[in-house]
Amino acid sequence: MHLIDLITRKRDGGRLTPAELRTFAAEYAAGRYPDYQVSALLMAIFFRGLDDEEGFALMEAMLASGGRLDFTGLGRPVVDKHSTGGVGDKVSIPLAPLIAACGVAVPMMSGRGLGHTGGTLDKLEAIPGFNTRLSLVEAKAQVERIGCALIGQTGEIAPADKKLYALRDATATVEAIPLIAASIMSKKLAEGLTGLVLDVKTGSGAFMPEMGRAITLARTMVGIGERCGCPTVALLTSMEHPLGVACGNALEIEESIEVLRGGGPIDTRDLTLALGAEMLVLAKLVPDRGEARVVLEARLANGSALAKFREIVEAQGGDPRVVDEPAAVLPRAAEQAVVTAHRTGFVQQVAPRVIGRGIIALGGGRRTMEDAVDPSVGFHILVRPGQHAMRGQPLAAIFARDDAGIEAGKACIAEAIVMGESEFTPAALISHRVTGAGVEEL
């Protein structure tokens, strides 16, 4: 098979066969196709797309390029959640122990921050000693023992996807829906799941801001999951402002623990419960989402979700005292400052991309995959779009290494949070629900 023929055909709007896509993924993972041809193919796919058959074949081929977890015989449902990423989105951290505390196995594989968004692995590593680099064998053993593991994509999982993703990142071909769908699903389906819940972000802080495209992405991923015999549900959720209050690695761990204690900002808690309810229904532990919420709230109230988080931290080498005294255990930024409103009015916007880039400017995010991350820095965002605020009322707190960081943080907040006259109702947190049966507006 000559790759140039595939590039030409896709460029001219033709289809690639499943056999061709299988060969492509296997040969590329084995280093037998040059990057410069593959990147031309990726850009042709960006413009011409992949139909459902092609996308499924590519996903299967990437999945087949590596190993996978196998929980056959575990006797418990195995469910995970994936988010397309946003600012302040720490939901995975309270959600995984909460669901595990309900008796569902949660082999959660997460990523690192890149671009303006944070990454669950970076957040977890804010806990001193926490090790996210488990092998598949170790992760499986931990899931079997305590019901949950929080790990990164190892070289064993979908290596074709890993290589392709790095190339897409360097060639401006990330934002192609069929490639995103195949990439996410090849990793998630390698976890040996019996159910999957997707949090597809929309709005200005999402990688895919337009609602129509986000729905297409959700439908594509749900279609792939269902076709693989893994029931999949997607929620479309707003990323018009950062989720919750804390933005920054250690700060988000603190907020996650608040949620696990039954508290936390209302939107972080709500989204955790909404995604968790879908997971419990997919796990067939409860008949519907209403009953699921009752179970979940009980697990938060009786401390069993928090206890499960302590077990996970301990199992992965982290300091378990973080659960009881997060402020004492987590790294603390040397400097703090509060930004107040210079006028009375309504909050017009809290731009998540600006906040995300602000965290990077403070040293808390990555410009390249090799960058080290300072877990202590970040923001507390104290207002929401549409909210009324008085002159002098705190809008945000800045956590920085030094005075220069405080100044950078102030500039960021001044750009991100805009006050004005207009009164308006902000977008709902959860707008659509996508299942194999179709798209439901909420």
Added chain:
Amino acid sequence: MHLIDLITRKRDGGRLTPAELRTFAAEYAAGRYPDYQVSALLMAIFFRGLDDEEGFALMEAMLASGGRLDFTGLGRPVVDKHSTGGVGDKVSIPLAPLIAACGVAVPMMSGRGLGHTGGTLDKLEAIPGFNTRLSLVEAKAQVERIGCALIGQTGEIAPADKKLYALRDATATVEAIPLIAASIMSKKLAEGLTGLVLDVKTGSGAFMPEMGRAITLARTMVGIGERCGCPTVALLTSMEHPLGVACGNALEIEESIEVLRGGGPIDTRDLTLALGAEMLVLAKLVPDRGEARVVLEARLANGSALAKFREIVEAQGGDPRVVDEPAAVLPRAAEQAVVTAHRTGFVQQVAPRVIGRGIIALGGGRRTMEDAVDPSVGFHILVRPGQHAMRGQPLAAIFARDDAGIEAGKACIAEAIVMGESEFTPAALISHRVTGAGVEEL
């Protein structure tokens, strides 16, 4: 400058600035951008195009990446011709000495065959001893001395284009009009011309078969030439069938010499005179194309064009006896066969791509740039589309190394030359003339 920003902007339909394109060409020629990013940019350009400003800036940048010929002070016009390539198109070989015999300097830089088309350099090298690998200094000295040199693109000329062309060839991004125009013009304008004539092929045997796209390509190249102060004229010519009779390297040299003797197939001779007339007018040697033809026919009739060809062959190390006894000097295929019509009727097609691939099958063309070429093999095509032929009348002659070649040649001719009932008028040889003033239908 980060190349990823340029890829993203072009992918999304934005413009690149002249400064960005200059940096791009210089840095890429210097090996400082990875091929995988450049190929993604090329594919984005394939889909989004380059406007006239961008195309001109890219052309200028590729031109500036290398050396160029400088004929200031020569006191003679300097004119060249370029063809976009076809099957049996040997016009450069009689044309260059013919124009040089009129007192115009012709520093002609040509290419090798690739794909289904032949290349002037391969044809010239069918002459024993002929050396096309002159340096710029050698080429300049020869043009100053005898008025003409027939050379290949050296590493000195537009190295950014040379590198980019190789990448385009491997990534299915050759067929983008602004890239083709910039590539051709960066090489031609490096010749230090005072005028340029372009032969833009259309029809099934052309790289750009559709008339509309071919006209766009011609307009783009003429625009670039005029903007650089190099008056440029393009003729749109038909490549619905091979040009002339001979197809194959040594065979085409023989036909070229016939034209230089005042004979040759009518279409080869006509196209040579039409392109030559444009060159003489651009050189300001004559006021119009009518007078130009009188001059050109006189140079063919009095032997001065042929004498000039002998001078060039001698200057570049070739055996000058080829001019008087081509059949004795040029390599001869061991086996020959004639294919005759199996029925009486009208010739429906003589497919140039099939003939071109047939030459490659006989060993006379290239599949990759590294392939060696057998100069002796090829075809004589004895009929034209629209022509009436009797059963048993010769359609073509095959020149091959062995019996297997003869069989391959017969299969090729059976596919390429189709006989039928329909009477029709074939496309005119020259359909349009494009100048700075616009497009004229002929």
